[in-house]
Amino acid sequence: MYANSMQMLRKPTTAILLDTRRKKAKDVYPVKLRVTYQRKQVYYTLPYNFTEEDFKQVMFGEKPGHKEKELKKKIQGYENKAEDIFDDMTLFTWETFEKRFLTDSAASGTLEAAYNEYIVQLKRAGRIGTAVSYEASLKSLNKFVPDTKLIDITPHFLHAYEKWALAKEMTATTVGFYMRCLRCIFNIAISEGTISNEHYPFGKRKYEIPTGTNTKKTLSLKDIKNIYYYQPQEKSTEAMARDYWLFIYFCNGINVKDLCLLKYDNIKGDVLEFERAKTARTKRKVEPIRVILDVDAKAIIDRWGNKNTAKGMHIFPVLTGKETPERERQLIQQITHVINSHMKNIASALKIEKDVTTYAARHSFATVLLRSGVSTERISEALGHSSMTTTKNYLAGFEDESKRDVAKSLVAFKNISD
Numbered sequence: 119m120y121a122n123s124m125q126m127l128r129k130p131t132t133a134i135l136l137d138t139r140r141k142k143a144k145d146v147y148p149v150k151l152r153v154t155y156q157r158k159q160v161y162y163t164l165p166y167n168f169t170e171e172d173f174k175q176v177m178f179g180e181k182p183g184h185k186e187k188e189l190k191k192k193i194q195g196y197e198n199k200a201e202d203i204f205d206d207m208t209l210f211t212w213e214t215f216e217k218r219f220l221t222d223s224a225a226s227g228t229l230e231a232a233y234n235e236y237i238v239q240l241k242r243a244g245r246i247g248t249a250v251s252y253e254a255s256l257k258s259l260n261k262f263v264p265d266t267k268l269i270d271i272t273p274h275f276l277h278a279y280e281k282w283a284l285a286k287e288m289t290a291t292t293v294g295f296y297m298r299c300l301r302c303i304f305n306i307a308i309s310e311g312t313i314s315n316e317h318y319p320f321g322k323r324k325y326e327i328p329t330g331t332n333t334k335k336t337l338s339l340k341d342i343k344n345i346y347y348y349q350p351q352e353k354s355t356e357a358m359a360r361d362y363w364l365f366i367y368f369c370n371g372i373n374v375k376d377l378c379l380l381k382y383d384n385i386k387g388d389v390l391e392f393e394r395a396k397t398a399r400t401k402r403k404v405e406p407i408r409v410i411l412d413v414d415a416k417a418i419i420d421r422w423g424n425k426n427t428a429k430g431m432h433i434f435p436v437l438t439g440k441e442t443p444e445r446e447r448q449l450i451q452q453i454t455h456v457i458n459s460h461m462k463n464i465a466s467a468l469k470i471e472k473d474v475t476t477y478a479a480r481h482s483f484a485t486v487l488l489r490s491g492v493s494t495e496r497i498s499e500a501l502g503h504s505s506m507t508t509t510k511n512y513l514a515g516f517e518d519e520s521k522r523d524v525a526k527s528l529v530a531f532k533n534i535s536d
Contacts, residue, residue, distance in 0.1 A: 129204045129205075129210070130153050130154060130155035130200075130204055130210060130215075131153070131154045131155075132151060132152065132153055132154075132197050132200050132201065133151075133152045133154075134149065134150075134151060134152075134164075134177065134193055134194065134196075134197055135149075135150055135152055136148075136149055136150075136168060136170060136173040137149075137150045137161065137163075138170065145169050146167040146168055146169055147167065147168065147169075147170070147173075148163050148164070148166070148167055149163075149164045149166040149167065149168060149173070149193060150162060150163055150164060151164060151196050151197060151200060153200060153215070155210060155212075158212075160212065162196075162219070162312075163310045163312050164193060164196055165228075165231065166189070166192075166193060176189045176190050176193070177190055177193070199219065200215075200219055203215055203218050203219055216314055217314060217316065228265065228266070228267050228268070229256070229259060229260075229266040229267065229268055229271065229303070230256060230260065230265070230266075232268060232303050232306070232307055232312070233252060233253075233255070233256040233303055234256075236252060236302075236303060236306060237249050237252050237253060237256075240252065241443070244443035245443075246443045246444055246446075246447040247447055251295070251299060252299050252303075254296070255295070255296040255297075255299035255300060256299075258283065258288075258296050259279065259296070259300065262278075262279050262282055262283070263275075263279075268304070268307055268312065268313050268317070269313065269317060271300075271304075271317075271319055272319050273319045273324040273325040275319070276297065276300075276319055276320075276325040277325060280293050280297075280328065283296075290328045290329070291329075293328055294327050294328045294329055297320075297325075297327045297328075298327060301320050301327065304318055304319070304320070336472075336481065336482060336485045337470070337472060337474070337478060337482045337485075339486065341468075341470050341472070341474075342367065342482060342486075344468045344470070345360065345363070345364070345461075345464065345465075345468065345470075345474070346364060348360060348464055348467070348468060350464070355456065355460060356460045356463070356464070358422055358456075359456055359457045359459075359460035359461055359464075360460070360461070360464060361418045361421060361422060362377070362418075362422070362434075362453075362457050362476075363457055363461050363474070363476065363479050364414065364418065364479075365377065365415060365418045365419075366476055366479040366480060366483075367479040367480075367482055367483050368409075368412060368414055368415045368418075369390060369409045369411075369415055370407055370409050370483060371479065371480030371481070371482075371483035371484060372392075372407075372409075372480070373394075373476070373480060374450055374453060374454045374457070374476050375395050375450050376392060376394055376395055377434065378432070378434060378436040378437050378449070378450050378453065379392075379395055379432070379437065380392060380432065380433040380434065381430060381431060381432050381433060382424075382427045382428070382429070382430075382431050382432075382433055383429055383430065384433070385411070385433075388410060388411050389408050389409065389410060389411065390408070390409040390410075390411050390415070391406050391407070391408050391409075392406060392407055393406050393407070394407065419433060422434060422435075423435075436449055436450070436453050437449060437450075454476055457475075457476050458475045458476060461474045461475065461476075462474065462475075
């Protein structure tokens with residue numbers, strides 16, 4: 119009984135260390151405060167990153183300079199702060215400690231540092247497009263208020279940012295996109311102990327991320343028919359662009375990146391089987407998308423595919439598989455631009471007053487299925503969406519169109535002659 123009472127009264131212990139498990143850019147590692155209590159250890163990230171050599175010089179160097187002394191003093195300040203909190207607590211609990219310690223330590227964590235750390239991780243993982251998105255989110259937030267700290271971002275701050283961004287003619291869709299990036303940064307910061315849960319600014323009765331209005335103009339079957347029968351000059355870039363667009367439409371609305379990544383290994387008889395690049399990196403098991411290759415899709419492969427059909431060869435001659443992630447993204451953007459540019463000219467020639475982009479091909483695949491009575495669940499599976507919510511948002515514009523048709527049918531009696 120006495121031993122148990124002494125254990126409850128015993129103070130936690132602390133240590134400053136370099137977390138060499140979590141390497142960052144340029145061979146630096148984060149400095150952390152380790153707190154140990156009753157055999158449980160929790161690590162709290164401090165706003166410092168060092169190489170192993172620099173850390174030893176700052177914390178244990180025999181002849182430290184003025185700069186090293188100041189750094190050591192600041193780092194030890196976090197440990198001293200933790201010790202002071204322990205002394206003020208009659209009974210130690212992790213919840214009470216973190217509420218006090220993280221609130222104070224978060225003040226030194228800048229938004230830019232948190233973003234840049236994650237951007238480096240994304241680039242290292244080859245997720246260049248996602249990294250670019252986070253860079254755009256950070257740039258926008260810095261334009262609103264430079265040098266922001268994580269602790270400064272409150273629901274009021276975010277509502278003010280949204281008002282400012284919309285006044286700058288940014289769309290609600292873009293604002294929502296940037297805010298989802300910021301929400302991810304907050305989730306990472308909380309998981310790493312950089313900031314406490316009580317500072318999380320998102321959610322009901324706090325700040326809710328806006329959803330963009332879905333104003334897609336869907337292509338009609340007549341539009342698609344006209345594109346299909348359009349006669350470009352044989353073997354021209356325009357012909358290739360039209361065929362790539364149709365291949366997207368015929369093959370479950372495959373996006374351009376996945377089209378470029380397709381290999382002949384993905385063809386299993388009359389079936390094209392592939393995983394979306396977007397979901398391939400997830401840990402959960404994702405069912406591959408299976409597409410029946412009809413006569414038209416096969417003809418497009420025959421016309422524009424690599425003639426070398428050996429194992430490991432890409433179907434379409436856009437990528438070789440030897441590109442860096444940056445170069446891969448550049449080439450995919452280039453082919454997307456080529457397709458969209460020529461499809462804009464084709465639409466103009468056909469007097470189609472709607473966007474006829476690669477995205478429109480994907481969206482048209484989905485809406486044609488919906489018009490044909492195919493369930494949203496089946497469409498979600500065909501598109502390779504990770505959730506039904508994504509598919510419902512994707513089809514929202516079409517559903518509004520359907521509701522307008524229903525409304526019109528209710529007053530159709532006005533057109534009946536006596």
